[in-house]
Amino acid sequence: MKVKEMMDKEYIYVSPDQNVVEVSLLMEKTKKFTTPVVDSEKKLIGWITSLEVAKALREGKKKVSDVMRPKDEIVNVHENDPARLAVLETTKHKVISIPVLNDDDVVVGVVRTFDIVETLSQLYEIKVYKIFEAMANELKGVSWDELMEASAIVTRRRTGQRITPEEYEKNIRDATFGEAIWATGGLEKFFVGLIAIGELVIARKVARARQ
Numbered sequence: 001m002k003v004k005e006m007m008d009k010e011y012i013y014v015s016p017d018q019n020v021v022e023v024s025l026l027m028e029k030t031k032k033f034t035t036p037v038v039d040s041e042k043k044l045i046g047w048i049t050s051l052e053v054a055k056a057l058r059e060g061k062k063k064v065s066d067v068m069r070p071k072d073e074i075v076n077v078h079e080n081d082p083a084r085l086a087v088l089e090t091t092k093h094k095v096i097s098i099p100v101l102n103d104d105d106v107v108v109g110v111v112r113t114f115d116i117v118e119t120l121s122q123l124y125e126i127k128v129y130k131i132f133e134a135m136a137n138e139l140k141g142v143s144w145d146e147l148m149e150a151s152a153i154v155t156r157r158r159t160g161q162r163i164t165p166e167e168y169e170k171n172i173r174d175a176t177f178g179e180a181i182w183a184t185g186g187l188e189k190f191f192v193g194l195i196a197i198g199e200l201v202i203a204r205k206v207a208r209a210r211q
Contacts, residue, residue, distance in 0.1 A: 003086050004079040006119050007100045007109030013038050016046060016065035020056040023064060027053065034097045036107045037068045043105045047074045076101050079108050083119070086111040124178030132172055135194065142201050150201035154193060 012035045014023050027033050027050050037046030046068035056067040076099045077086050086098055090113060100109040136147050148165035151172075155163050163171075175183070184190045 001083040001119070002079070003077050003081045003083050003100055003111060004109065006083045006086065006115050007079070007111045008115055009109050011035070011107075011110040013042065013107060014048065014064055015039075016063065016068065018064045019062060020053050020064060020067065023048065024050075024053045024057065032112075034110070034112075036099045036110065037064055038107055042107050044071050044074070044076065044099055044101060044107050046070055047099065074099065077111065078102070087116055090116065124176060124181075126177045128172040128175045128177055128180045129169075131177065131194075135198065139198060139201060142205060146201055146205065147197070150204060151197050154196045154200055158193065158196075 012026055012030050012032050014026070014035050014037055016037055016039075023035070027035070033050035035048055036044055037048055039045050046064070048064055048068045052067045052069075056062075061067055075089050075093045075095060077089060079100050079102050086100075089098055090096070090111070097110050097112040099107050100111060102108050132147060132151075136142060136144055139147070145165065148169050152163050152165045152168045155161060155168060172180075181187050181190050184193060
């Protein structure tokens with residue numbers, strides 16, 4: 001996934017000469033409390049937040065240019081960057097939104113923490129069996145039944161729970177990715193489990209071929 005697939009394309013933007021009262025009303029109306037400051041070509045020149053607007057109103061400052069942060073202080077990402085980069089930059093710099101630029105430095109969107117949470121929520125709702133279908137496609141020559149058999153064996157080894165391949169298949173068809181992560185104790189353990197299943201199913205196939 002790229003940044004442009006996650007970003008908010010309905011973002012607001014303001015000019016440096018705009019009155020802060022006007023910006024305050026715009027933020028209130030749209031419920032978007034950070035905005036890029038752009039020139040006549042929509043190129044990024046600054047950034048302003050509702051906190052800076054509030055400060056400007058309190059101190060009697062009139063224009064956005066009086067309180068905006070300049071471009072060189074603003075974290076930004078490119079529209080074709082991996083979406084994970086926006087997540088990492090947001091976390092690293094402890095910001096709630098990041099402007100998205102194209103090759104001409106024109107602002108084409110904004111990634112907000114809301115967009116990140118919404119995207120992750122959608123990923124969490126993916127059915128687990130879809131992940132196993134993708135895994136089966138990558139493990140060339142491995143059947144779905146062989147994959148389920150290996151999965152049941154790994155589950156018994158890791159949890160002590162006796163489960164049949166049929167029961168395992170039913171569980172992953174009913175479960176979402178998010179539920180599976182919680183059930184296995186975290187993202188890392190979930191993928192370690194997938195690796196163990198892949199290794200086992202390949203080992204069993206090689207062993208049968210040697211017989």
